[in-house]
Amino acid sequence: MTTPIPAATPSPPRRLLFNRYSVLAFVAGAALAAGLGAGAWAGGMGGCAQGMMMGAHGGADMTAHVDHMLKHFYVEIDATDAQKAQIDPLVKQAVSDLQTMHSQLHAAHGHAMQALTQASVDRNALEAARLEHLQLADQASKRFTQLIADVGDLLTVPQRKALADHLERMHGMPHS
Secondary structure, X not given: OOOOOOOOOOOOHHHHHOOHHHHHHHHHHHHHHHHHHHHHXXXXXXXXXXXXXXXXXXXXXXXXXXXXXXXXXXXXXXXXXXXXXXXXXXXXXXXXXXXXXXXXXXXXXXXXXXXXXXXXXXXXXXXXXXXXXXXXXXXXXXXXXXXXXXXXXXXXXXXXXXXXXXHHHHHOOOXX
């Protein structure tokens, strides 16, 4: 007579939630969020639609790309020369700030991958990398929001409407 094989007992919910793949997925998601936050300025100006992400271009290439995107943005909102003169340095400073955050994101990603590839998973290092990713994503989001507010202060109501319409088309999300 054969002994029946007992059914596998399900893992406790916490174990399922916090397994190695969940942690890896969370770290990857945090990295993606921070990367998107750092590249968000380009989405606002139309760059993400063309596949441009922060760090994809070097210094001169990035400057040329930003100048190109600003030209399109200025036409889209019918910016005056005075507005262009005020918006240009705001955007270029934000790009510089976001590039720095993007470099920090790459370093944090490297720390996470190093912790993951050790003989045993370094949970403390993974947690530190996760926190670093979240902090960078928050900083990038704040910096992008600051840029949008600073530029918005320089625009007329119809120009802000044109900007909102442009962002709506870029992201497929209606605004109220």
